[in-house]
Amino acid sequence: MKIHGKILSHYLFCKTPADKEGYLYKKGEVNTSYQKRWFTLRGNLLFYRDRPGERVVIGVIVLEGCVAQLCESDEQFAFSLAFGSSSAGESLRTYKFAAENQENQEAWVKAIHSAQHCFLSLLLQDLRQQYLEAAKTAGVDVVDCTPVAVRGMSHPPMSCLGSASMFYLQPGVTVPGAPSNRQLTQSLAQSTRPIGKRSPKPWPKWHANIPAVEGYTPPLGEWSEPMKDFCQMHENFGKEVRQLMADWKKRAETKMALSEEDLINLG
Numbered sequence: 001m002k003i004h005g006k007i008l009s010h011y012l013f014c015k016t017p018a019d020k021e022g023y024l025y026k027k028g029e030v031n032t033s034y035q036k037r038w039f040t041l042r043g044n045l046l047f048y049r050d051r052p053g054e055r056v057v058i059g060v061i062v063l064e065g066c067v068a069q070l071c072e073s074d075e076q077f078a079f080s081l082a083f084g085s086s087s088a089g090e091s092l093r094t095y096k097f098a099a100e101n102q103e104n105q106e107a108w109v110k111a112i113h114s115a116q117h118c119f120l121s122l123l124l125q126d127l128r129q130q131y132l133e134a135a136k137t138a139g140v141d142v143v144d145c146t147p148v149a150v151r152g153m154s155h156p157p158m159s160c161l162g163s164a165s166m167f168y169l170q171p172g173v174t175v176p177g178a179p180s181n182r183q184l185t186q187s188l189a190q191s192t193r194p195i196g197k198r199s200p201k202p203w204p205k206w207h208a209n210i211p212a213v214e215g216y217t218p219p220l221g222e223w224s225e226p227m228k229d230f231c232q233m234h235e236n237f238g239k240e241v242r243q244l245m246a247d248w249k250k251r252a253e254t255k256m257a258l259s260e261e262d263l264i265n266l267g
Contacts, residue, residue, distance in 0.1 A: 008060055012040060012047050019043070020111040021052075025075060025098035034075055034098055044115045061095065068112040070105075071096060077105040081112070 020041040025034035026048065037048040037058065046061040061081070071080040075098035084092035099105035113119060135142040 005057075008045070008047075009055075009057060011042060011045070012057060013055075019115065020108065022104065022108075023100070024048075024108065027096045027098075029093065034096075041111055041115060044117065046112070063112055063115050064117055066112075066116070068109045070109070073098065077102055079105055079109050 018040050021039060023036060024039050026037050026039075027034045038050065038052050038054070040047045040049075044063045046063055048058055048060075049056065050058065063081070066081045066083045068079060068081055071078055073096055077099040079097055079099070081095040081097070083094070097108070099108060132142060
């Protein structure tokens with residue numbers, strides 16, 4: 001698999017905060033001694049460099065399919081990342097790391113384990129089940145539009161899980177433009193049909209300075225919370241803007257007053 005270096009660099013140095021970062025001692029299969037590196041975890045990618053401010057990336061580890069576990073080593077607080085397994089049961093590739101203390105060691109193992117796709121899939125599936133049970137207890141009629149084939153999979157793909165939606169049908173309440181029960185049933189039946197192969201459309205070009213999107217924004221019909229009044233929302237945002245303008249004006253006046261005091265009167 002080949003990934004363009006500029007894409008990885010943009011993802012590493014974007015303005016969104018990293019999931020976890022800090023110094024670790026790394027030892028691979030080629031280097032037999034531990035080397036101190038600065039690691040940055042973003043999603044399921046683990047970047048490492050010489051130091052925090054370094055712009056040159058030494059390498060990146062894709063965490064999918066790895067097992068993060070504690071291991072025995074010459075260094076204290078060591079853990080390993082094992083990828084794949086051969087017919088003899090041995091790992092195909094193993095990275096060893098050492099942290100500075102036990103707390104940092106456990107935090108890194110937990111963060112790496114939580115960054116993998118399989119963990120997020122199981123977590124999303126469990127949250128979905130809890131949510132359906134809570135809605136049933138509260139007496140809310142919830143129509144689950146997740147495809148039946150995806151619900152039957154032990155490890156459903158993230159693309160299918162991310163597109164799932166819940167429609168809330170309160171007894172006696174109708175929302176203008178909302179689909180009816182019959183329409184939802186028909187859409188559920190159509191979603192399980194095989195989709196023919198079509199040539200993919202080109203992705204739109206984005207500016208390189210746009211920060212990464214932290215979350216998925218669902219369409220209008222997928223919002224679970226009641227829609228707020230636009231005037232109220234405009235007023236709430238306006239308060240914050242007015243407060244920022246007042247703070248900026250106050251700082252500007254203070255700066256101007258200080259600059260006038262520093263002037264020397266030559267008259």
